[in-house]
Amino acid sequence: MAQVELRNIRKSFGATEVIRGVDLSIDKGEFVVFVGPSGCGKSTILRLISGLESVSSGQILFDGKDMTRTPPSKRQLAMVFQSYALFPHLTVAENIGFGLSLAKTPKAEITRRVTEVAKTLQLDSLLDRTPRQLSGGQRQRVAIGRSIIRNPKVFLFDEPLSNLDAALRVSMRLEIARLHRELGDVTMIYVTHDQIEAMTLADRIVVLNGGRIEQVGTPMDIYENPANTFVAGFVGAPSMNFIRCRVDTDGAARFGPATISPARPHEVSGDALLGIRPEHLALVESGDGTFDAEIELVERLGAESLVYLRAPFLEKPITVRTGGKLGLSERQAVGVLVDLTNLHVFSPASPAPKPEH
Amino acid sequence: MESQNRLWRVLLLALPILVFSVLVIWPLLSSFYYSFTNWNGFNRDYEFLGLRNFAKIWTDRLFFNAIVNTTIWMAAALVLPTLTGLFLALLLDRQVRGARIFKTVFYLPICLSAIVVGQIWIWIYQPDWGLLNTFVKLAGNPDFNYAWLARPDSALFAVIVAWSWQQTGLSMVIYLAGLTSIPSEMLEVCEIEGATAWQRIRRVVIPLLTPSTVVVVALSMINSLKGFDILYIMTGGGPFNSSDTLAMHMYNESFKKYLMGYGSAISVVLFLIALTIIGVYFRQLRKVDEIYG
């Protein structure tokens, strides 16, 4: 039975519908990450699951029981906020033990549990400090400590790492992954706009756009088989290249001087968009590739370089991801080789995908 | 950031300090000067008495009476409007119907002068037809005509009630502002962790309102130390000096008995007391700043 089930939930604030019919089942112990651009309704979905906001219509089930109208405290869940939301007047120990002390747990028991949790999160030496005396990463660990101490069944994270600098973000990401392993059967629902967090943490990714689910799947599934141009463009950095083309009855795509036959079967014909990830293009000598183009700009990132190309038949420059040390210069003519096994063909008005059940 | 902040603080403080010097420092120095004389307030031919005015304070029975009354007055003025203001703010903070109207109504007395407030309450306390006694009469006590302001037992407390009624609006507004600055996530944590309304208020809201409380207390303290006009209107310090505060006593000695020198000596003592209280208070502020700043 699903741990959390959303049945056609909708939410409007005044006249604007922010969540427009979301269906989703989340299994026990699963790590589900919601990604999507800012303002697409990620936080709102999390707040609906937590009960901090109530749905306009639809149902929310926990363990098969209808919890749509149950207050947040009765849902056995914990929430970690981007702003940490630690109480400035309480010490680290008091912040972590906050929920237990509200429930009038005996002092000795609170101390024991706080010590235990603090050890898991490497906060043992900081228990007497106040939040102001902590770094960002430490604060977020305290916030996580406050949420795990009551042994919730479901964890909700709302962009917990967005306030941290890049290096800390990486280490906290690993920490959260470790926590999910160590806590065993807890369900984690995690919201982020950072696709790297989504790719690395998730068992399943839910791509959200404009209050609707665009696609649900494992990270690699989403990466390799994006259901539409939105998902294809949103997941992966740098973004997938889209080239306008015409698809013949034999399935071959034509644009400019090039004709290429995608290795994978597809059902699109007529006007189409060809999707090629930057890592599936290679640079060769002019004339040796699928088509020729001119280098507009080279960005050298050290381990790799991003090469931006233009050609008269391309609406926008396309990006090629290639090795770090290259003797390439701007305005140079090059050939572009397309990896036919990793092509995506989308119809220009990519239909909204069916939500997965 | 920090140094820019500091520059702003200095600039914003410069003008008030200038005004303060002209309007406060000068009279203050004059008071100090006259406290060593027997000036009567009119004649130019006064003598220097050394510390004799200050010695007289120690033998002045009414001075100690005024100290006791001032303590009661300040304690009540500190506690009552703070608590009622906090209570009203918590009540009116939610988006309940009519909250706006109530906020305005409770804030209104602050806009009235002490003279008006005093007069309103003189009517309320009026023994024969005042609002208060009318209620008591209607409640089944037809012969009741207690003169609240004319009895030594009740005069001071009757004025304290009037004063608190006026000051409540001020603390309410400051607390309402404080409430809006509490991050909503902190209240949501309470909701998720299952805090009762009382736990939320006592453990989270009131502590997080500390910066507002600091302001409310400072203002209440300063206002109550200055609180002279409403006493002057309602009781004039009477009956039998039962509502005589230091400020009232100083006024009576200076302007009723024409002992300007002695009155100045009392004002110097009052000033030193105020300075001590405020000094102690502002030292405490640093701790608050460390936590919430």
Ligand SMILES: Nc1ncnc2c1ncn2[C@@H]1O[C@H](COP(=O)(O)OP(=O)(O)O)[C@@H](O)[C@H]1O
């Ligand atoms: N309480 C609210 N009242 C009105 N509009 C809201 C409220 N909360 C969110 N919204 C709107 O709903 C949309 C989705 O918000 P949100 O869920 O916070 O997006 P995300 O977390 O994906 O950035 C935004 O357009 C936002 O302005």
Ligand SMILES: [Mg+2]
């Ligand atoms: Mg958000």
